[in-house]
Amino acid sequence: MLTTDQCYQAVAGRDRRFDGMFFTAVSSTGIFCRPSCPARTPLRKNVDFYQTAAAAAEAGFRACKRCRPDASPNSPEWDIRADVTGRAMRLIQDGLVDRSGISGLASALGYSPRQLGRVLQSELGVGPLAIARTERVRTARTLVESTRLSMSEIAFAAGFSSIRQFNDTFRAVYSSSPRDLRSGAGEPHGGESIVVRLAYRPPLDHAHLFRYLGVRAIEGVEDVSEDRYSRSLRLAHGPAVLTLTPGSGDFIECHLRLADTRDLGSAVARARRILDLDADPGAVRATLTDAGLSELSDTCPGIRSPGTGDPVELAIRTVLGQQISVAAAQTHLNRLVTAFGQDLPEDLRVGSVDRVFPTAAAIAEIPDEHWSLPGRRIDTLRTLSTQLAEGSIDLGPGCDRTEVDERLLAVPGIGPWSLGYIRMRALGDPDVLLGSDLGVKKAMSELHSSVTDKTDWAQRLDRCRPWRSYVTHLLWAHHSRPEPQTPTAQRIRSGESNDDDNDTAHRGHGAIYDHRLDAGTNPAHLGW
Structure with missing residues (x-):
C-alpha cells in the first residue's frame, strides 16, 4: 500500500495511473473519488484514503458523480497476491458470493466465514459482504444504464435479495435512486447486447494484443480481427458471448450477450482478465528500467499478458x-x-x-x-x-x-x-518467466550480444519481479518481429540467425508465437 503522502501527491497531480489502486474520501463533502478526479484538490486535512471502494462506502462516503470511482480499473495487486486476500478478491469479482454466499466463499478458501471476515477486515478495513455489495451495485448500475430491464429484474440479476436492499444500497453509494440514474442517462440502449465500458491504465497496445489472440483463435469459439475480439463463455447460469473493441479514451468497449443477466459481473471479470485490463504498465516499465531492460520495454509500450475466458x-x-x-x-x-x-x-x-x-x-x-x-x-x-x-x-x-x-x-x-x-x-500470474522457452532464450541471446553492460541475465530477470510475465511477452514480441522498426531495434536484431527453418516460417507469418520446451520433451522449436 502506498503511503498517505504518496497518495495525496497522486491526487494533487490527478494521476490516472493510480485509479483503482486506492480511493480518496473527502470528509468535508462526504464523497469518495478516484485519484484523477477533475474536481478541485481537497485540503490534506480533509482527506482519508481507502484501499477499496467498499471500504470507503462502508465508512459512509458516497461515490463521486463526476469521476465515477466505481468505473475505475481494478487494482493489479489482486493479480499479484496469491494469499487468501487476493484469492478472495478474485472470487468476489467473479460473482461467487452472489452464487454461493459468504459461506461458499469461505469454503472455497478453506476458512470459516468468521475467520475470513477477520482476515479481510484486518487487511482491507472491510468484510467480504461489503465488498460483494459494492460489486453488486456496480453491476446494477450497468444494467440500469444499458438495458430496458425493470428495476426488480435488475435487482435480482445483480444479486440483491430484495428490492428494498437494492434501493437502499443504491442511495447509500450513489446518493440517488436507480430510476434517477436511468432518467439522467437518457434513453437506455436497445438491442440484444449489454454495453459496458472497461477502463484501463494507458498505454495499451491493442494491435499487439489482438494479433496475439488472433493467432490462437479457435474456430466457432473465437473470432478475431485487427480491432475486435469475440468469444463464447461458459458461465454459471448459461453461455454468453462477449465482443471487445477499442473505445474512445482509456476504455475498451465490451458488448455482452448473456443467456442470464445474473452472469454480468462474472462476464465482465473474464473480459478484463482476457485483455489484462487491470495491469499497471507504468509500474512494469519502471521495474524493467531499474533492471536494465529499458530498451526491451520501450520496443512495445503498453504490452499486456493476456489471460483466457476459459x-x-x-x-x-x-x-x-x-x-x-x-x-x-x-x-x-x-x-x-x-x-x-x-x-x-x-x-x-x-x-x-x-x-x-x-x-x-x-x-x-x-x-x-x-x-x-x-x-x-x-x-x-x-x-x-x-x-x-x-x-x-x-x-x-x-x-x-x-x-x-x-x-x-x-x-x-x-x-x-x-x-x-x-x-x-489461466491463473493470471504476472510473475512467470518461461526461461526454458526457446524463443525466450534466443531473444535473450540476441539482446545480450547487443548491449555493452554484460550484467548477468539471471540477475536482471530476478530484478523484474513481480512482472516477469511481461518480460516473457516482450521477449516473444522481440523474437517474432519480422523487420527492424527503429535504430535501436536494428542494433538489437543484428545478432539474429536465420538458419532455423521453423524460425523463418514464423517470421513469414508476421505473427506472434511462443516457443516451448517442456521437461521430457524433444527439443523441437515449436510455436503455440
Whole structure:
C-alpha cells in the first residue's frame, strides 16, 4: 500500500495511473473519488484514503458523480497476491458470493466465514459482504444504464435479495435512486447486447494484443480481427458471448450477450482478465528500467499478458499443442470443438462464434480414435481433463497457485513450460518467466550480444519481479518481429540467425508465437 503522502501527491497531480489502486474520501463533502478526479484538490486535512471502494462506502462516503470511482480499473495487486486476500478478491469479482454466499466463499478458501471476515477486515478495513455489495451495485448500475430491464429484474440479476436492499444500497453509494440514474442517462440502449465500458491504465497496445489472440483463435469459439475480439463463455447460469473493441479514451468497449443477466459481473471479470485490463504498465516499465531492460520495454509500450475466458480450454490447448506445429494444433482444436462443443442459441451468436468449448467432463470421455495423437499425449489429456472435471485440479480465480503447481506437475506429460504457460494465462500470474522457452532464450541471446553492460541475465530477470510475465511477452514480441522498426531495434536484431527453418516460417507469418520446451520433451522449436 502506498503511503498517505504518496497518495495525496497522486491526487494533487490527478494521476490516472493510480485509479483503482486506492480511493480518496473527502470528509468535508462526504464523497469518495478516484485519484484523477477533475474536481478541485481537497485540503490534506480533509482527506482519508481507502484501499477499496467498499471500504470507503462502508465508512459512509458516497461515490463521486463526476469521476465515477466505481468505473475505475481494478487494482493489479489482486493479480499479484496469491494469499487468501487476493484469492478472495478474485472470487468476489467473479460473482461467487452472489452464487454461493459468504459461506461458499469461505469454503472455497478453506476458512470459516468468521475467520475470513477477520482476515479481510484486518487487511482491507472491510468484510467480504461489503465488498460483494459494492460489486453488486456496480453491476446494477450497468444494467440500469444499458438495458430496458425493470428495476426488480435488475435487482435480482445483480444479486440483491430484495428490492428494498437494492434501493437502499443504491442511495447509500450513489446518493440517488436507480430510476434517477436511468432518467439522467437518457434513453437506455436497445438491442440484444449489454454495453459496458472497461477502463484501463494507458498505454495499451491493442494491435499487439489482438494479433496475439488472433493467432490462437479457435474456430466457432473465437473470432478475431485487427480491432475486435469475440468469444463464447461458459458461465454459471448459461453461455454468453462477449465482443471487445477499442473505445474512445482509456476504455475498451465490451458488448455482452448473456443467456442470464445474473452472469454480468462474472462476464465482465473474464473480459478484463482476457485483455489484462487491470495491469499497471507504468509500474512494469519502471521495474524493467531499474533492471536494465529499458530498451526491451520501450520496443512495445503498453504490452499486456493476456489471460483466457476459459481456464479449462487454456489447459487443454496447452497440452494439445505440445511438439506439433501451430497449424496442426489448430486442426486438433477445431475438430474437438466441432465434434464436442456446445451449440450456442441463435440469439447469442456473433459473427462466426457459434459454439462453446467442450467441458472437461466431455473431453475426458472422448475415445482414443478421435484424437490422432500419440498414446501418451492422449493419456495426459484424459488425466488432466478428468481431474479438472472432478475438481481435484482447480484453475478458477480463487485457486491456490502453489497447490495447482503440485497437482499439474503430478500429471504425466506436463512439465515446467506447460505449467508456467497455464499459470501465466489461466491463473493470471504476472510473475512467470518461461526461461526454458526457446524463443525466450534466443531473444535473450540476441539482446545480450547487443548491449555493452554484460550484467548477468539471471540477475536482471530476478530484478523484474513481480512482472516477469511481461518480460516473457516482450521477449516473444522481440523474437517474432519480422523487420527492424527503429535504430535501436536494428542494433538489437543484428545478432539474429536465420538458419532455423521453423524460425523463418514464423517470421513469414508476421505473427506472434511462443516457443516451448517442456521437461521430457524433444527439443523441437515449436510455436503455440
